[in-house]
Amino acid sequence: MQAIMETLFDVVYLCTVITMGILMIRKAKGHKPTLLFGIMAVTLGCGDAFHLVPRAFALCTDGLANHAAALGVGKLITSITMTVFYILLYHVWQLRYNKKSSGLTAAVYLLAAVRVALCLFPQNDWLSADAPLSWGIWRNLPFAAMGVVIIVLFFREARAANDRPFRFMWLAITLSFAFYIPVVLWADAVPLVGMLMIPKTCAYVWVVFMGWQAARE
Helix, strand or coil, X not given: CHHHHHHHHHHHHHHHXXXXXXXXHHHHCCCHXXXXXXXXXXXXXXHHHHHHHHHHHHHXXXXXXXHHHHHHHHHHHHHHHHHXXXXXXXXXXXXXXXXXXXXXXXXXXXXXXXXXXXXXXXXXXXXXXXXXXXXXXXXHHHHHHHHHHHHHHHHHHHHHCCCCCCCCHHHHHHHHHXXXXXXXXXXXXXXXXXXXXXXXXXXXHXXXXXXXXXXXC
């Protein structure tokens, strides 16, 4: 039952965000924030597919333990594409609120570069079913820092501009991290904690939906 329900959820999620992304790209017609949001959504869906598709296959066949390598590679790709997702979201913030700050941009890219570099270290042991928790924490520190920066930026500017489509962007991103961090820390010891990935995924759908609403303005 878990395999069927989780697979159905993942299919709906992937189809939803990728479809909205493609529609936003087609609708952009030179409007850069809409174009970037569309690329974001497609990046999110395609990146997550590298992990979710092998996971669904494993659940529906001979179990997760027999597909550790494929799942690990999928996690690595997803980790990198999620970093790209937040870089694009930062640029959406810049364009939507007409903000330019070379220092802030450099900080965001530095955090992203550190995150990707940490993900590429062999000590992550991506292909193993017993990857070290310590490296899971290290590689997520700059990622969380990026998230905090984006949360603060959208919280301040959306409120100042009375931007209704994006007024809860900060909250959706906050929730995504609030659900994701416990999974990083405790999912291996308490498998039930992994269920938090469902509301975390819903938070990302909410982010994409806000971009979709903004594109319809």
